[in-house]
Amino acid sequence: MRQRWPILAVLGIFWTLASCGNEQGKAAVLWTGQPEFAVYGEYFNSMQDLHKVEVRYIDSPAQKLSQGDENPDIIVGNWLKSAAARTFFSPLDKLFTNETLNQDDFYPRLLALGKIENRQYLLPVSFNIPALVFVRDKGDLISNPFTIGLEEIKRLGMEYNQERGGVYSRIGFSPAWNDEFLFLTAKLFDSNFREASPLAWDSQALERAMVYNQTWIGEANTSFQQVDDFTFKYFYDPPAKLLLSGHILFIYMESAELFTMAQERRSALDFRWIEEDKTIPLNEDTVYYGISKRGKAKKAAEAFTRWFFTSETQMLLLESSRNMRMNESSFGIGGGFSALRSVTEQIFPRFYPSLVGHIPPEDYLAPPNVLPRNWPALKEKVILPYMHDRIRHNSREEISPLERRINDWTRLNRE
Numbered sequence: 001m002r003q004r005w006p007i008l009a010v011l012g013i014f015w016t017l018a019s020c021g022n023e024q025g026k027a028a029v030l031w032t033g034q035p036e037f038a039v040y041g042e043y044f045n046s047m048q049d050l051h052k053v054e055v056r057y058i059d060s061p062a063q064k065l066s067q068g069d070e071n072p073d074i075i076v077g078n079w080l081k082s083a084a085a086r087t088f089f090s091p092l093d094k095l096f097t098n099e100t101l102n103q104d105d106f107y108p109r110l111l112a113l114g115k116i117e118n119r120q121y122l123l124p125v126s127f128n129i130p131a132l133v134f135v136r137d138k139g140d141l142i143s144n145p146f147t148i149g150l151e152e153i154k155r156l157g158m159e160y161n162q163e164r165g166g167v168y169s170r171i172g173f174s175p176a177w178n179d180e181f182l183f184l185t186a187k188l189f190d191s192n193f194r195e196a197s198p199l200a201w202d203s204q205a206l207e208r209a210m211v212y213n214q215t216w217i218g219e220a221n222t223s224f225q226q227v228d229d230f231t232f233k234y235f236y237d238p239p240a241k242l243l244l245s246g247h248i249l250f251i252y253m254e255s256a257e258l259f260t261m262a263q264e265r266r267s268a269l270d271f272r273w274i275e276e277d278k279t280i281p282l283n284e285d286t287v288y289y290g291i292s293k294r295g296k297a298k299k300a301a302e303a304f305t306r307w308f309f310t311s312e313t314q315m316l317l318l319e320s321s322r323n324m325r326m327n328e329s330s331f332g333i334g335g336g337f338s339a340l341r342s343v344t345e346q347i348f349p350r351f352y353p354s355l356v357g358h359i360p361p362e363d364y365l366a367p368p369n370v371l372p373r374n375w376p377a378l379k380e381k382v383i384l385p386y387m388h389d390r391i392r393h394n395s396r397e398e399i400s401p402l403e404r405r406i407n408d409w410t411r412l413n414r415e
Helices: 005-024 036-047 061-067 093-097 108-113 136-141 150-160 179-188 203-221 224-234 239-245 298-308 311-323 341-351 375-390 402-412
Strands: 027-032 052-057 074-077 123-127 130-135 162-164 167-170 251-254 269-274 287-291
Touching: 027 036, 027 061, 027 298, 036 052, 036 298, 036 311, 052 298, 061 074, 074 298, 093 298, 108 123, 130 136, 130 239, 136 269, 150 203, 167 224, 179 203, 179 251, 179 375, 203 224, 203 375, 239 251, 287 298, 298 311, 311 341, 375 402
Parallel strands: 027 052, 027 074
Antiparallel strands: 074 287, 123 287, 130 251, 130 269, 162 167
């Protein structure tokens, strides 16, 4: 219950904000799939009387926009730059030209992704990145205090293995444990998934990534059968508990999962950001913010925008999250690191002390490509299962190709 009550409280705030906005008659309607914005809206409404914001939870704002039956004023969510969603937004350049906002406050590569035809239509809110997690006393094994690459993960995992008679009692790490890790390697190998009709990618780079993982498992863990036997024997416990028991050396997780882990467990752990060639790929669900060109409360929308994108406001929001214990179920700002550099680099360590000395290097952060609005389902139902199958077969000719899987799934899931 301790983990769930903040979310229940947030849902109650959504209802309260909707009522307040309707009574005032001045509310900017904000659609979002980020529950944290209910609290943000409440603070905005309580701090001034001139403007109000009415926050509505929409599971997929980008998809809802395309239906065209309602017109919000502000949209906060994922995949807002898809071809189906981008036409709904107003340019925000005037917020920079009149010095309401400062471009230098944002991570530049994230801000650039919000541009369409050289005009700023979307502002970045938050992002998450991949982490390799281990027991704190194993930190001396790793060569870099900030990051770790795939080859070092492989080598250290092999050295940690303990095997007798073909049976492993310890495995340092296996790519087969997590399909999301397979997808991470695909990104690091420049598979370059991007929106098309519906999706394009570099098939040769994807195949190299899958062969790399396949070879890794064969060299480090003998075979899939040994990995599966070990997994069946030990993975009834959560991976973090397996770390603490010593059965495994590393686990993979995104930053949001790491920093919402129970404090008593996280205090015994350390981490490195996973990189390759000085690149840390951001998760695809990076959150962006836009103002609708069809909205009817533009002054209120712009007022909320000016208020939200300041370090002072975001520090207040981090404090409120901690006081309400929302930080036990939601990380940072909007579920991730703030897109405002000073907030992530200077303020986050006050609320997440384990970030001291671990702030992600700015030059390494690589935003995702523009992806279709149905990306979550496409990834979960098609792409990850393909990778899961591919590494378990000797060649890609032995399984149904990714192109055919996408075509079949798209045909069966047309809106």
